[in-house]
Amino acid sequence: MNLRVKEPNSWTQIREELLRRINERVWQPGETIPGEADLAEEFGCARTTVNRALRDLAETGLVIRKRKAGTRVAVNPPHKATLTIPIIREEVEARGAEHRHVLTLKEIRPLPPHLHAAFPVPPGADALYTETLHYADDRPFLYEERYTNLEAVPEMSVAPMDKISLNEWLVQNAPYTTGDMTFFAISADTALARFFECPVGTALYVVERITWNSDLPITHVRMTYAPGYRMRTRI
Amino acid sequence: MNLRVKEPNSWTQIREELLRRINERVWQPGETIPGEADLAEEFGCARTTVNRALRDLAETGLVIRKRKAGTRVAVNPPHKATLTIPIIREEVEARGAEHRHVLTLKEIRPLPPHLHAAFPVPPGADALYTETLHYADDRPFLYEERYTNLEAVPEMSVAPMDKISLNEWLVQNAPYTTGDMTFFAISADTALARFFECPVGTALYVVERITWNSDLPITHVRMTYAPGYRMRTRI
Numbered sequence: 001m002n003l004r005v006k007e008p009n010s011w012t013q014i015r016e017e018l019l020r021r022i023n024e025r026v027w028q029p030g031e032t033i034p035g036e037a038d039l040a041e042e043f044g045c046a047r048t049t050v051n052r053a054l055r056d057l058a059e060t061g062l063v064i065r066k067r068k069a070g071t072r073v074a075v076n077p078p079h080k081a082t083l084t085i086p087i088i089r090e091e092v093e094a095r096g097a098e099h100r101h102v103l104t105l106k107e108i109r110p111l112p113p114h115l116h117a118a119f120p121v122p123p124g125a126d127a128l129y130t131e132t133l134h135y136a137d138d139r140p141f142l143y144e145e146r147y148t149n150l151e152a153v154p155e156m157s158v159a160p161m162d163k164i165s166l167n168e169w170l171v172q173n174a175p176y177t178t179g180d181m182t183f184f185a186i187s188a189d190t191a192l193a194r195f196f197e198c199p200v201g202t203a204l205y206v207v208e209r210i211t212w213n214s215d216l217p218i219t220h221v222r223m224t225y226a227p228g229y230r231m232r233t234r235i
Numbered sequence: 236m237n238l239r240v241k242e243p244n245s246w247t248q249i250r251e252e253l254l255r256r257i258n259e260r261v262w263q264p265g266e267t268i269p270g271e272a273d274l275a276e277e278f279g280c281a282r283t284t285v286n287r288a289l290r291d292l293a294e295t296g297l298v299i300r301k302r303k304a305g306t307r308v309a310v311n312p313p314h315k316a317t318l319t320i321p322i323i324r325e326e327v328e329a330r331g332a333e334h335r336h337v338l339t340l341k342e343i344r345p346l347p348p349h350l351h352a353a354f355p356v357p358p359g360a361d362a363l364y365t366e367t368l369h370y371a372d373d374r375p376f377l378y379e380e381r382y383t384n385l386e387a388v389p390e391m392s393v394a395p396m397d398k399i400s401l402n403e404w405l406v407q408n409a410p411y412t413t414g415d416m417t418f419f420a421i422s423a424d425t426a427l428a429r430f431f432e433c434p435v436g437t438a439l440y441v442v443e444r445i446t447w448n449s450d451l452p453i454t455h456v457r458m459t460y461a462p463g464y465r466m467r468t469r470i
Contacts, residue, residue: 185420203438
């Protein structure tokens with residue numbers, strides 16, 4: 001492809017051509033690509049136009065720019081997945097089922113020792129422990145165990161938890177700035193086996209999530225999904 | 236906080252103040268915030284400066300701008316996690332262990348029917364099936380089953396698979412544009428139980444990943460992790 005035409009190329013056209021060379025491996029991963037001046041000459045445009053295109057590619061992580069060493073094609077470019085804290089009701093409804101939740105336990109509890117490091121609620125602050133069962137068309141869908149730092153979300157004590165699940169209430173009322181997610185597998189104990197109507201020992205998929213608003217921990221939730229559940233994301 | 240000072244505020248200062256109002260819920264999730272003209276007057280700056288700050292917040296998904304309806308605070312703002320395809324060797328080494336891999340099977344195979352929809356290798360194209368065992372300090376770490384579309388990666392037939400794992404070789408040699416990841420739990424069958432030295436039926440965490448280079452499917456990999464493994468990410 002010869003980009004040297006009468007009209008000077010726009011920076012987006014140049015970005016397209018650079019992208020093509022990276023994706024078709026005209027330039028190999030790890031390879032140093034020609035300098036700005038050379039590219040500007042090849043494309044018959046200003047150096048600033050090439051610079052604009054390269055900056056854009058560097059922001060997405062496809063190339064790595066070093067002041068002295070020039071620009072290299074990234075070996076393992078990051079791919080970004082957009083992770084939104086899902087509203088369980090919406091996830092169930094997206095599967096064409098009706099969502100229902102039952103709050104089975106709600107009490108002020110001391111934080112269990114194994115959470116102290118991961119979920120550092122200030123000493124003396126109350127944590128509200130809740131257990132919520134989520135159903136899809138009356139089939140068990142998700143078992144939710146949650147500790148919430150009431151100091152971070154004082155309004156929660158008056159949340160209408162029978163009408164709206166804490167998951168949905170917190171998404172709408174407790175903005176978070178960062179979060180930490182962990183994914184793993186467990187074997188169903190007797191309580192989980194009873195809820196999911198499956199044999200004890202069945203492999204279950206679990207997500208644990210902690211969210212913060214700046215330095216303030218908001219909530220620690222452990223979500224155990226029904227047997228066979230699969231979580232999907234695009235990268 | 237009164238931002239009306241003698242010096243006009245920069246757009247980044249205004250963005251900071253808007254961010255504060257969103258995070259401290261001066262403006263509630265879902266609420267329509269004041270218009271650009273009102274904010275420009277309040278902050279004593281040009282409307283274009285407010286516009287620049289709002290555009291930035293809209294790009295990160297914190298506010299939603301509609302031409303007629305004005306600007307609303309997002310109810311469930313997206314948080315982006317950067318997902319890079321991990322190099323297993325580096326993950327093992329980051330845990331302070333030594334990585335070793337053994338390629339136990341490598342053969343041209345027809346794609347199993349259950350993969351036809353998810354991994355549409357062109358009819359007649361060869362898929363290379365490989366099984367790789369990954370160890371951390373001689374403890375079993377990961378069981379990798381992979382189908383690779385040789386039409387997408389012809390050079391793979393000469394990859395030095397005993398020296399470098401296919402995972403690492405593909406990351407370095409087969410750039411991808413999109414991918415699809417699925418996370419779930421399974422019970423160990425006899426083969427997995429033998430490899431992981433665990434009882435049959437033990438809950439194991441599984442990641443399946445398909446990558447494409449534009450429309451060309453590259454590889455479908457199923458990674459089963461050792462009992463107790465947890466995958467973490469920040470949002």
